Amino acid sequence: MPVSRSLFLLFLLHLAVLVVARRSIASSEKITSPWQTLSGNAPLVIAKGGFSGIFPDSSYHAYALALITSLPNVVLWCDVQLTKDGDGICFPYLNLGNSSSISYVFNDTKMYRVNGQLMEGFFSVDFTLDDLTNVYLTQGIYSRANKFDGNMFKILTVEDVAKQLKPPGLWLNIQHDAFFTQHNLSMRSFVLSVSRRVIVSYISSPEVAFLRSITARFKQSTTKLVFRFLRADDIEPTTNQTYDSILKNLTFVKTFASAILVPKNYIWPVNTDLYLQPHTSVVLNAHREGLEVFASDFANDVPLSYNYSYDPIKECLSFIDNGKFSVDGILSDFPITPSEAIDCFAHLSTNSSGKAPLVISHNGASGIYPSSTDIAYKQAFDDGADVIDCAVQMTQDGVSICLGSINLMDGTNVVQTDFNSRSTTIRQIQPIPGIFTFNLTWEEIKTLKPVISNPSRDFALYRNPAYKYAGSIFSLKDFLAFAKDKPLSVLISIENAAYLAESLGLSVTNAVIDALNQSGYNNQTNQKVMIQSSNRSVLIKFKEKTNYQLVYKIDEDIRDADDSSIKDIKQFAHSVAITKESVFPTNQLFLTGATNIVSKLQSSNLTVYVYLFRNEFVSQAWDFFSDPVVEINSFVMGAGIDGIITDFPGTATAYRNNKCLKMGKNKPYYMNPVEPGALMQVITAEFLPPAESPNPVLTESDVAEPPLASITKNITTTGNGTVASPETSPKSSGHLQSTACVFLSSLGMLLLLL
Numbered sequence: 001m002p003v004s005r006s007l008f009l010l011f012l013l014h015l016a017v018l019v020v021a022r023r024s025i026a027s028s029e030k031i032t033s034p035w036q037t038l039s040g041n042a043p044l045v046i047a048k049g050g051f052s053g054i055f056p057d058s059s060y061h062a063y064a065l066a067l068i069t070s071l072p073n074v075v076l077w078c079d080v081q082l083t084k085d086g087d088g089i090c091f092p093y094l095n096l097g098n099s100s101s102i103s104y105v106f107n108d109t110k111m112y113r114v115n116g117q118l119m120e121g122f123f124s125v126d127f128t129l130d131d132l133t134n135v136y137l138t139q140g141i142y143s144r145a146n147k148f149d150g151n152m153f154k155i156l157t158v159e160d161v162a163k164q165l166k167p168p169g170l171w172l173n174i175q176h177d178a179f180f181t182q183h184n185l186s187m188r189s190f191v192l193s194v195s196r197r198v199i200v201s202y203i204s205s206p207e208v209a210f211l212r213s214i215t216a217r218f219k220q221s222t223t224k225l226v227f228r229f230l231r232a233d234d235i236e237p238t239t240n241q242t243y244d245s246i247l248k249n250l251t252f253v254k255t256f257a258s259a260i261l262v263p264k265n266y267i268w269p270v271n272t273d274l275y276l277q278p279h280t281s282v283v284l285n286a287h288r289e290g291l292e293v294f295a296s297d298f299a300n301d302v303p304l305s306y307n308y309s310y311d312p313i314k315e316c317l318s319f320i321d322n323g324k325f326s327v328d329g330i331l332s333d334f335p336i337t338p339s340e341a342i343d344c345f346a347h348l349s350t351n352s353s354g355k356a357p358l359v360i361s362h363n364g365a366s367g368i369y370p371s372s373t374d375i376a377y378k379q380a381f382d383d384g385a386d387v388i389d390c391a392v393q394m395t396q397d398g399v400s401i402c403l404g405s406i407n408l409m410d411g412t413n414v415v416q417t418d419f420n421s422r423s424t425t426i427r428q429i430q431p432i433p434g435i436f437t438f439n440l441t442w443e444e445i446k447t448l449k450p451v452i453s454n455p456s457r458d459f460a461l462y463r464n465p466a467y468k469y470a471g472s473i474f475s476l477k478d479f480l481a482f483a484k485d486k487p488l489s490v491l492i493s494i495e496n497a498a499y500l501a502e503s504l505g506l507s508v509t510n511a512v513i514d515a516l517n518q519s520g521y522n523n524q525t526n527q528k529v530m531i532q533s534s535n536r537s538v539l540i541k542f543k544e545k546t547n548y549q550l551v552y553k554i555d556e557d558i559r560d561a562d563d564s565s566i567k568d569i570k571q572f573a574h575s576v577a578i579t580k581e582s583v584f585p586t587n588q589l590f591l592t593g594a595t596n597i598v599s600k601l602q603s604s605n606l607t608v609y610v611y612l613f614r615n616e617f618v619s620q621a622w623d624f625f626s627d628p629v630v631e632i633n634s635f636v637m638g639a640g641i642d643g644i645i646t647d648f649p650g651t652a653t654a655y656r657n658n659k660c661l662k663m664g665k666n667k668p669y670y671m672n673p674v675e676p677g678a679l680m681q682v683i684t685a686e687f688l689p690p691a692e693s694p695n696p697v698l699t700e701s702d703v704a705e706p707p708l709a710s711i712t713k714n715i716t717t718t719g720n721g722t723v724a725s726p727e728t729s730p731k732s733s734g735h736l737q738s739t740a741c742v743f744l745s746s747l748g749m750l751l752l753l754l
C-alpha cells in the first residue's frame with residue numbers, strides 16, 4: 001500500500017470523530033428560515049456515489065471526500081445491486097463492466113433482458129461477494145480523470161458505507177427491483193434487513209411495485225420513501241405508464257412515497273440548444289400534495305445551460321433561491337457546489353459587497369458577450385467589477401480602440417469580409433498571417449461584427465451563441481466616457497508599443513495619455529487609472545508623465561522571481577499581474593504544489609493580480625472540483641492574491657459577497673482553500689503523469705529593457721485619432737532561466753481541509 005494511501009486512511013479515522021462533532025453543532029442551530037422547501041428547512045445535499053465527480057463512484061474515497069467537502073448533514077447516495085448470495089453492494093450501474101476492473105478478472109459476459117431491453121455485461125446476480133474481492137472500482141465516465149484507477153478501491157457493501165463512513169444520512173437507490181426478482185433475489189428482503197442494522201434515511205426507486213411492497217413496513221420509521229422519475233417518456237414497469245403521465249397524478253404517488261426525485265429538467269427544462277425554458281410547476285404541485293422534491297443530474301463537468309454562464313452555483317441557486325420555490329434536496333456528483341450554494345450564496349442581499357479581492361474584467365465580461373464591446377463592459381459594470389479593462393489597439397488612422405487582440409481575426413468577423421485581403425504576416429507580432437487593427441481605419445473597423453470568444457472550443461464548450469455577434473466595438477474614448485462618473489476604475493493595457501512606434505510611427509503611450517487627459521482622467525481624478533504592460537519601457541514612460549497605478553504583466557509562467565528582478569520591477573510598477581500557473585503549478589491539470597511568489601512580491605509592497613479566471617471547468621485544475629468559486633477561493637484564501645482578472649466578473653463578485661467569507665474561523669469546510677498537491681498524492685505511481693520541468697525563475701534580465709528611444713519621425717493621419725510622437729524600443733525577450741529543481745509536493749492531504 002502506498003504511503004499516501006495509508007496517510008489518507010489515517011486521516012479518515014479523525015474524520016469519523018469530526019463528523020459526529022459537526023452533526024451536533026448543526027442540530028443546535030435552529031433559526032427561522034427563508035427557505036421555500038416543504039419543511040422550511042434548508043435543502044439537503046445528496047452526494048451521488050460520494051464525490052463521484054472526482055473519485056470512482058461509490059468508492060471509499062468518493063464517500064470520504066463528500067463528507068469533508070459538503071454540508072454537515074450531507075446524505076450519501078448508494079445505488080444498490082444484489083450479489084448472487086443476496087448481499088447489497090453500492091455500485092452505480094447494473095452492468096458491473098461499466099466502472100470496475102471486472103473485465104480483467106472475468107471474461108464471461110451475460111446477456112439479460114432489463115426493462116424489456118437486452119443488455120450485455122457483467123451482472124452482480126452472477127457473482128458472490130467473495131467473487132468480487134479482486135474487482136476494483138474505476139472511473140466510469142471517460143471525460144473524468146482516470147488517474148485514481150490504480151488505487152484498488154474495493155467494492156463496498158451498504159453496511160460498509162454505513163459503518164466505515166458513518167454518514168449523517170444514507171440514501172439507498174433501488175433502480176432495478178424487477179430485474180433482481182427475475183433472478184430470484186429479493187431487494188425487499190435485503191432492504192428490510194439492512195435497515196434493521198443501519199440507519200437508512202431515504203429509499204428511492206423508479207418502480208412503483210417495489211415502493212408499494214415496502215410502504216407498510218416503513219410507515220412507522222423515519223426512513224422516507226422516494227419515487228424516482230426517469231425520462232418523461234420512459235415506461236414505469238408496474239403501471240405500464242410513462243413517467244410523464246404518472247407526474248400528472250401525484251395523489252397516486254403520495255400513496256406509496258413521501259417524496260419524489262426528478263431529473264433537474266423536469267423543473268427547469270433546457271431545450272436542445274441548451275437554453276433554459278421557463279420553470280415548470282412540478283415543485284409547487286408536489287409541495288401542494290405534501291411531497292418533497294429532490295432534483296437529480298447535477299454535475300459541474302457537463303455543459304450547463306448557457307443561461308448559467310458556466311457557473312454551477314448559479315444553476316443550484318435557480319433551484320433553491322428563485323423567490324418562488326425551493327427543491328428539498330440536490331443530488332450531485334460534486335456535492336461541494338450545492339453545499340456552497342445553500343450555505344453561502346442563497347438569500348444574499350445584493351448589498352453586502354465585500355472589498356477584496358479586486359475584481360478586474362478581461363475585455364469586459366467577455367465570458368458573456370463578445371470581448372471589448374459596449375455590452376461586455378456594461379455587463380462587467382452590472383456584475384460589480386471594480387475595474388474594467390481596455391486592451392488598446394491602434395487603427396490605421398491612429399484612433400485608439402479597445403480590442404482583446406491586435407489581430408482582428410480574434411474577436412471580429414473580419415475574415416468573412418472583403419478586408420480579408422488585408423491579411424499580412426508580421427513576424428514581430430505573430431508568426432502566422434493576421435489582419436491587424438492598424439491595417440484598417442476606424443470607420444472600416446466599425447463595420448465589422450464583434451465575435452464572442454470561445455477559448456474552450458476544443459472541448460466543444462461554447463459561449464452563448466445567442467450573443468455570438470452582439471454589441472459594438474468601443475474606441476478608447478467611448479470606453480473612458482462609459483466608465484466616467486461610474487464607481488469604476490479603468491485598466492488600460494498596452495502591448496506591441498515598440499512595434500507600432502518603430503514600424504508605424506504610432507505612439508500608443510501618448511495616445512493613451514492624451515485620451516485620458518481629454519476624458520478628464522487627469523491626476524486629480526477620483527477614478528483610479530491603471531496601466532498594464534509586459535513592457536517596462538511603456539510603464540516607465542507613464543511613470544515619468546503620470547501618477548497612474550502601473551501594473552507589470554509577467555506573461556510567462558514562473559515559479560519564483562529573484563530579488564534583483566523584484567527590485568527592478570519596483571522601480572517602475574506598483575503591481576504585478578501573474579498567471580494562475582505561477583501561483584499553483586499544474587501537471588495535466590493536477591496541482592503539483594504552491595509557489596510563494598505571491599507573498600514574496602507582496603512583501604516588497606507589490607500588489608499581485610492573477611490572470612486568467614474563467615468559468616469553463618476545462619480551464620480549471622481538477623483540484624478545484626470543476627467549481628469556479630473553489631478555484632477563486634483557493635487563490636484568494638490560499639495564496640492571498642489581491643485581485644482577479646476574469647472573463648466572468650459576476651462569478652468573482654458573487655464569490656466576494658458570499659456569506660461564508662465573513663465567518664472567520666467558523667468558515668465551513670467547503671469555503672477553505674484546497675490543499676495544493678493533495679489530489680496528486682492519491683494518484684498511484686503507475687498512473688502519475690510524467691514529471692514536468694519546473695517553471696523558470698524571473699530574473700533581472702527578463703525584466704530589463706533599454707529605455708524607449710526618442711521621436712524619430714513625424715506621422716500624418718487621416719482620421720481624428722490621437723496621434724503623437726512615436727517611440728521605439730528594441731525588443732527584449734531574454735530567455736527565462738530554468739533551474740532544475742526536485743519537485744516535492746507538500747505532504748498535505750485533501751483531508752487537511754479539516
Ligand SMILES: *[C@@H]1O[C@H](CO)[C@@H](O)[C@H](O)[C@H]1NC(C)=O
Pocket residue numbers: 093095097098140
Ligand atoms: C457506462 O454507463 C454509461 C451511462 O449509462 C454509458 O453511457 C456508457 O456507455 C457505459 N459504458 C460502458 C463501458 O458500459
Ligand SMILES: *[C@@H]1O[C@H](CO)[C@@H](O)[C@H](O)[C@H]1NC(C)=O
Pocket residue numbers: 107108
Ligand atoms: C476465459 O478465461 C479462462 C481462464 O483465464 C480461459 O481458459 C477461457 O478460455 C476464457 N474464455 C474466453 C471465452 O475467452
Ligand SMILES: *[C@@H]1O[C@H](CO)[C@@H](O)[C@H](O)[C@H]1NC(C)=O
Pocket residue numbers: 182183184
Ligand atoms: C428462479 O426460481 C424459479 C423457481 O424456483 C426457477 O424456476 C427459476 O429458474 C429461477 N430463476 C433463476 C434466474 O434462477
Ligand SMILES: *[C@@H]1O[C@H](CO)[C@@H](O)[C@H](O)[C@H]1NC(C)=O
Pocket residue numbers: 240
Ligand atoms: C402497456 O401499454 C401498451 C400501450 O399502452 C400496451 O400495448 C401493452 O400491451 C401494455 N403492456 C402491458 C404489460 O400491460
Ligand SMILES: *[C@@H]1O[C@H](CO)[C@@H](O)[C@H](O)[C@H]1NC(C)=O
Pocket residue numbers: 249251252255
Ligand atoms: C390518481 O390516483 C388516484 C389514487 O391512485 C386515483 O384514485 C385517481 O383516479 C387517479 N387520477 C387520475 C386522473 O388518474
Ligand SMILES: *[C@@H]1O[C@H](CO)[C@@H](O)[C@H](O)[C@H]1NC(C)=O
Pocket residue numbers: 275276277278279306307466
Ligand atoms: C435563457 O437565455 C435565453 C437566451 O438569452 C433567453 O431567451 C431565455 O429567456 C433565458 N431563459 C430564462 C429562463 O431566463
Ligand SMILES: *[C@@H]1O[C@H](CO)[C@@H](O)[C@H](O)[C@H]1NC(C)=O
Pocket residue numbers: 349350351
Ligand atoms: C443596503 O445598504 C444600505 C446602507 O448600508 C441599507 O440602508 C439598505 O437597507 C441595504 N439594502 C439591502 C437590500 O440590504
Ligand SMILES: *[C@@H]1O[C@H](CO)[C@@H](O)[C@H](O)[C@H]1NC(C)=O
Pocket residue numbers: 421422423424436438439503504
Ligand atoms: C499592414 O500594415 C503594415 C504596416 O503599415 C504594412 O507593412 C502592411 O503592408 C499592411 N498590410 C496590408 C495588407 O495593408
Ligand SMILES: *[C@@H]1O[C@H](CO)[C@@H](O)[C@H](O)[C@H]1NC(C)=O
Pocket residue numbers: 517522523544545546547
Ligand atoms: C500628473 O502627475 C505627474 C507626476 O506626478 C506630473 O508630472 C504631471 O505633470 C501631472 N499631469 C497633470 C496633467 O497634472
Ligand SMILES: *[C@@H]1O[C@H](CO)[C@@H](O)[C@H](O)[C@H]1NC(C)=O
Pocket residue numbers: 603604605
Ligand atoms: C512597504 O510599505 C510599508 C508602508 O507603506 C513600508 O513601511 C515598508 O517599508 C515597505 N516595504 C518595502 C519592502 O518596500
Ligand SMILES: *[C@@H]1O[C@H](CO)[C@@H](O)[C@H](O)[C@H]1NC(C)=O
Pocket residue numbers: 712713714
Ligand atoms: C515634426 O514636426 C514638427 C512640428 O510639427 C517639426 O518641428 C519637426 O521638425 C518635424 N520632425 C521631422 C523629423 O520631420
Ligand SMILES: *[C@@H]1O[C@H](CO)[C@@H](O)[C@H](O)[C@H]1NC(C)=O
Pocket residue numbers: 719720
Ligand atoms: C474630425 O473632428 C472634427 C472636429 O472634432 C469633426 O468636425 C470631424 O467631423 C471629424 N472627422 C471625422 C472623420 O470623424
